[in-house]
Amino acid sequence: xxxxxxxxxxxxxxxxxxxxxxxxxxxxxxxxxxxxxxxxxxxxxxxxxxxxxxxxxxxxxxxxxxxxxxxxxxxxxxxxxxxxxxxxxxxxxxxxxxxxxxxxxxxxxxxxxxxxxxxxxxxxxxxxxxxxxxxxxxxxxxxxxxxxxxxxxxxxxxxxxxxxxxxxxxxxxxxxxxxxxxxxxxxxxxxxxxxxxxxxxxxxxxxxxxxxxxxxxxxxxxxxxxxxxxxxxxxxxxxxxxxxxxxxxxxxxxxxxxxxxxxxxxxxxxxxxxxxxxxxxxxxxxxxxxxxxxxxxxxxxxxxxxxxxxxxxxxxxxxxxxxxxxxxxxxxxxxxxxxxxxxxxxxxxxxxxxxxxxxxxxxxx
Amino acid sequence: xxxxxxxxxxxxxxxxxxxxxxxxxxxxxxxxxxxxxxxxxxxxxxxxxxxxxxxxxxxxxxxxxxxxxxxxxxxxxxxxxxxxxxxxxxxxxxxxxxxxxxxxxxxxxxxxxxxxxxxxxxxxxxxxxxxxxxxxxxxxxxxxxxxxxxxxxxxxxxxxxxxxxxxxxxxxxxxxxxxxxxxxxxxxxxxxxxxxxxxxxxxxxxxxxxxxxxxxxxxxxxxxxxxxxxxxxxxxxxxxxxxxxxxxxxxxxxxxxxxxxxxxxxxxxxxxxxxxxxxxxxxxxxxxxxxxxxxxxxxxxxxxxxxxxxxxxxxxxxxxxxxxxxxxxxxxxxxxxxxxxxxxxxxxxxxxxxxxxxxxxxxxxxxxxxxxxxxxxxxxxxxxxxxxxxxxxxxxxxxxxxxxxxxxxxxxxxxxxxxxxxxxxxxxxxxxxxxxxxxxxxxxxxxxxxxxxxxxxxxxxxxxxxxxxxxxxxxxxxxxxxxxxxxxxxxxxxxxxxxxxxxxxxxxxxxxxxxxxxxxxxxxxxxxxxxxxxxxxxxxxxxxxxxxxxxxxxxxxxxxxxxxxxxxxxxxxxxxxxxxxxxxxxxxxxxxxxxxxxxxxxxxxxxxxxxxxx
Numbered sequence: 001x002x003x004x005x006x007x008x009x010x011x012x013x014x015x016x017x018x019x020x021x022x023x024x025x026x027x028x029x030x031x032x033x034x035x036x037x038x039x040x041x042x043x044x045x046x047x048x049x050x051x052x053x054x055x056x057x058x059x060x061x062x063x064x065x066x067x068x069x070x071x072x073x074x075x076x077x078x079x080x081x082x083x084x085x086x087x088x089x090x091x092x093x094x095x096x097x098x099x100x101x102x103x104x105x106x107x108x109x110x111x112x113x114x115x116x117x118x119x120x121x122x123x124x125x126x127x128x129x130x131x132x133x134x135x136x137x138x139x140x141x142x143x144x145x146x147x148x149x150x151x152x153x154x155x156x157x158x159x160x161x162x163x164x165x166x167x168x169x170x171x172x173x174x175x176x177x178x179x180x181x182x183x184x185x186x187x188x189x190x191x192x193x194x195x196x197x198x199x200x201x202x203x204x205x206x207x208x209x210x211x212x213x214x215x216x217x218x219x220x221x222x223x224x225x226x227x228x229x230x231x232x233x234x235x236x237x238x239x240x241x242x243x244x245x246x247x248x249x250x251x252x253x254x255x256x257x258x259x260x261x262x263x264x265x266x267x268x269x270x271x272x273x274x275x276x277x278x279x280x281x282x283x284x285x286x287x288x289x290x291x292x293x294x295x296x297x298x299x300x301x302x303x304x305x306x307x308x309x310x311x312x313x314x315x316x317x318x319x320x321x322x323x324x325x326x327x328x329x330x331x332x333x334x335x336x337x338x339x340x341x342x343x344x345x346x347x348x349x350x351x352x353x354x355x356x357x358x359x360x361x362x363x364x365x
Numbered sequence: 366x367x368x369x370x371x372x373x374x375x376x377x378x379x380x381x382x383x384x385x386x387x388x389x390x391x392x393x394x395x396x397x398x399x400x401x402x403x404x405x406x407x408x409x410x411x412x413x414x415x416x417x418x419x420x421x422x423x424x425x426x427x428x429x430x431x432x433x434x435x436x437x438x439x440x441x442x443x444x445x446x447x448x449x450x451x452x453x454x455x456x457x458x459x460x461x462x463x464x465x466x467x468x469x470x471x472x473x474x475x476x477x478x479x480x481x482x483x484x485x486x487x488x489x490x491x492x493x494x495x496x497x498x499x500x501x502x503x504x505x506x507x508x509x510x511x512x513x514x515x516x517x518x519x520x521x522x523x524x525x526x527x528x529x530x531x532x533x534x535x536x537x538x539x540x541x542x543x544x545x546x547x548x549x550x551x552x553x554x555x556x557x558x559x560x561x562x563x564x565x566x567x568x569x570x571x572x573x574x575x576x577x578x579x580x581x582x583x584x585x586x587x588x589x590x591x592x593x594x595x596x597x598x599x600x601x602x603x604x605x606x607x608x609x610x611x612x613x614x615x616x617x618x619x620x621x622x623x624x625x626x627x628x629x630x631x632x633x634x635x636x637x638x639x640x641x642x643x644x645x646x647x648x649x650x651x652x653x654x655x656x657x658x659x660x661x662x663x664x665x666x667x668x669x670x671x672x673x674x675x676x677x678x679x680x681x682x683x684x685x686x687x688x689x690x691x692x693x694x695x696x697x698x699x700x701x702x703x704x705x706x707x708x709x710x711x712x713x714x715x716x717x718x719x720x721x722x723x724x725x726x727x728x729x730x731x732x733x734x735x736x737x738x739x740x741x742x743x744x745x746x747x748x749x750x751x752x753x754x755x756x757x758x759x760x761x762x763x764x765x766x767x768x769x770x771x772x773x774x775x776x777x778x779x780x781x782x783x784x785x786x787x788x789x790x791x792x793x794x795x796x797x798x799x800x801x802x803x804x805x806x807x808x809x810x811x812x813x814x815x816x817x818x819x820x821x822x823x824x825x826x827x828x829x830x831x832x833x834x835x836x837x838x839x840x841x842x843x844x845x846x847x848x849x850x851x852x853x854x855x856x857x858x859x860x861x862x863x864x865x866x867x868x869x870x871x872x873x874x875x876x877x878x879x880x881x882x883x884x885x886x887x888x889x890x891x892x893x894x895x896x897x898x899x900x901x902x903x904x905x906x907x908x909x910x911x912x913x914x915x916x917x918x919x920x921x922x923x924x925x926x927x928x929x930x931x932x933x934x935x936x937x938x939x940x941x942x943x944x945x946x947x948x949x950x951x952x953x954x955x956x957x958x959x960x961x962x963x964x965x966x967x968x969x970x971x972x973x974x975x976x977x978x979x
Contacts, residue, residue, distance in 0.1 A: 174369060174373075175366060177366070177369075225445075229406075231391060231399065232399050232406065234388065234391045235391045235392060235395050235398065236396070236399045236402070236403035238392055238393070238396045239393060239396075248403055252407050252570065252571070254407065268391075268392065272392060273388055273392040276385075276392065277385065277388075280384060280385055280388075283381070284377070284381045288377065288378075291370060294370060295370050303366065307370075318380050318384065322387075325384075325388060326391075327387055
């Protein structure tokens with residue numbers, strides 16, 4: 001399966017940028033979670049290193065097998081994924097009020113993170129087999145394929161992760177030639193649905209987060225607290241930052257879950273605008289390089305797959321970084337490649353395995 | 366498809382440009398603002414309370430020290446919900462929530478970095494309760510506060526007491542901050558500027574739940590200056606023991622007659638200054654204030670009492686110095702005398718007379734008739750002049766707050782004091798001659814008066830401060846200058862001293878103060894608190910104690926006196942019976958200590974409370 005010459009077509013630059021971001025993230029996790037009064041490294045830091053290692057193995061696995069083999073079996077993968085999500089719904093582990101995890105020995109598996117790959121595969125396959133621009137029926141079927149895992153994840157509840165599925169559908173449909181008119185209608189529907197969602201579907205804490213975002217000072221010590229602290233954290237970093245492990249906001253826990261959702265704030269505080277520029281540059285490079293892979297892909301299937309994976313990734317990166325500067329409502333969305341989290345790390349690296357896969361097989365038949 | 370990929374690329378690049386611009390704005394343009402916010406987030410300034418200066422007696426024994434205590438305060442700097450904190454803290458400390466809220470409201474306008482003290486001198490269970498709830502109370506701090514401890518509680522009126530500074534004082538004095546503990550009375554107040562130290566501060570890094578992570582800088586507090594008082598703790602104790610044994614209330618001050626150093630000073634009943642040290646509770650405060658016996662009143666400098674016969678030496682001094690009489694001037698006492706159509710009684714019961722008296726024996730026997738005659742010859746103006754020169758009816762200027770002025774009447778005083786500008790009647794002079802009538806004097810002025818007679822005419826300023834240690838060793842305090850100085854004629858001094866010596870060592874009224882070999886010289890006084898007619902009318906119809914007040918003023922030895930003083934016994938009846946024994950115990954202690962003998966045991970004095978006055 002793995003031909004030796006494929007080795008030369010691996011996008012080493014992309015891989016290097018990804019690894020650089022992983023290293024940057026791990027360093028920040030080390031900074032925020034190790035206790036200076038205790039010797040040794042923090043448990044979270046070591047766990048993250050294991051997750052990166054496992055993720056790299058998964059990446060290799062995803063590269064080795066031709067992506068068309070995955071898309072051919074995408075319906076099975078998709079169904080297995082739904083099974084996992086259902087399993088979580090009934091038997092999953094509850095943490096922080098949400099049932100999201102399947103406890104494994106080493107870490108807790110979060111199937112919703114892998115749902116992105118499943119959805120990207122199945123949508124790539126579905127739209128890739130269609131000839132010409134997708135009609136309304138195609139869009140409806142594609143939408144339904146996205147909506148099923150979406151709803152299952154929303155139920156956990158984990159609105160943040162669920163929302164990351166939507167860009168996959170939108171991006172793939174868009175690339176497949178969805179008419180702009182339909183896109184416009186979808187946007188209109190979303191706008192019209194918003195008040196109803198506000199009234200019926202959203203939980204109180206979600207409403208509060210949004211209203212607080214619009215005016216953080218109205219609840220400076222409650223829901224607006226994190227947002228204000230995020231801005232203080234980032235703003236106090238200045239040009240060169242306070243230095244590694246010298247941050248006060250993250251180190252002294254003024255910012256909650258600094259190693260997770262707010263890892264980028266910590267980077268901004270400790271490494272300043274300089275560090276932020278490097279990280280943003282790396283992310284932009286990864287995204288543009290991946291877009292390049294989509295452009296170079298041998299077939300539409302490959303392009304769709306790469307773009308599906310990328311859409312979810314980009315959405316999450318942009319949203320998280322915006323949030324970590326206190327410029328978006330606080331939502332439990334991790335920053336792919338940098339935030340602490342085993343499932344997210346493994347799923348992201350696996351997804352980039354597919355990206356590398358598509359690119360290196362651009363000349364094969 | 367290629368076109369759409371390009372559009373996506375542009376959108377991504379645009380988004381990232383926007384992000385970069387946002388971070389530029391936050392991190393570069395608004396950096397200063399957020400830097401400041403981050404600093405105030407994690408840094409706290411905690412005051413380090415300066416201990417007040419220690420106070421020592423004249424032998425260098427500590428009499429006022431400090432003890433450690435913990436107070437619980439709210440630091441509002443980062444309080445998320447002050448109401449919640451108040452509610453929780455009140456329940457944790459078992460305090461009334463409304464009271465806690467009232468305390469917080471009182472300090473609400475102060476800068477948020479100054480802790481608001483909710484509970485002073487917290488008990489161990491209260492402290493552990495606060496510790497146990499630390500995570501829920503991140504804005505509550507426990508401060509170590511040095512608190513006053515008075516080892517000798519009965520000298521309360523010398524020490525005064527401390528308390529939280531009033532808003533008015535904070536407004537007037539820039540060096541004071543709300544919440545400071547300052548002297549409210551006594552030397553604590555007069556010497557507050559010396560005793561009060563300068564608080565230090567500690568800048569610490571705290572985490573988001575208020576736990577201290579490390580200290581950034583520490584400015585240690587400067588303790589207050591140490592003071593040495595002129596008080597002799599042994600003598601002070603002797604005086605208090607003697608008063609306690611007598612069972613009476615009253616006041617007394619013992620002086621070194623040439624310098625005016627106060628050796629002992631008491632006012633009975635007293636309060637316990639320790640009750641104030643860590644904030645007095647409302648019940649104790651109101652009971653002190655409503656107590657009929659007025660324990661907060663410093664009788665020694667604020668009580669004004671008729672001096673009775675102790676005033677006679679002032680009349681004698683006036684007559685001798687003005688050349689109206691010589692010590693050999695004689696008057697025959699038939700037991701009473703008639704002046705201006707009114708009969709005045711002598712001191713002996715049943716109208717008996719003393720016979721022919723000269724000045725020395727008139728003082729010894731406290732013969733009223735003799736002094737009626739002398740007073741009448743001298744006149745009120747001269748009596749007033751010489752009483753004032755000896756220190757009577759004047760403020761002594763002792764280094765204690767709120768001293769009151771006594772009164773030796775004069776025609777001018779009467780004109781000014783009465784609404785109809787009444788003129789002086791010569792008959793009033795007769796009453797004044799034996800220390801009755803309008804004469805009213807503070808015990809401290811009586812002590813100065815007797816010191817002036819003892820030292821030959823120098824009206825010393827009594828004072829409590831002996832030396833100051835401002836950290837670089839003891840420096841003697843400046844001795845306050847005498848209030849006035851006259852050189853009494855040797856004849857005057859000799860005659861008065863002889864008379865006073867006879868009071869104690871002859872057949873006079875002060876025999877209970879006699880100490881063989883020490884030539885104690887003194888004068889008793891027994892002053893009515895109500896006229897004889899009034900007494901008859903009021904008998905059985907009032908709860909007021911109508912017994913006479915007793916006095917004993919003294920110095921010793923007769924030549925080169927080392928000690929002088931006044932003892933005032935409230936409703937003690939005859940001064941010779943109740944006041945003289947108190948003086949004697951003090952004198953015994955004084956001379957025993959001077960000569961290195963063991964101090965006398967606590968006295969048991971007859972004349973228990975409730976004994977009828979004479």
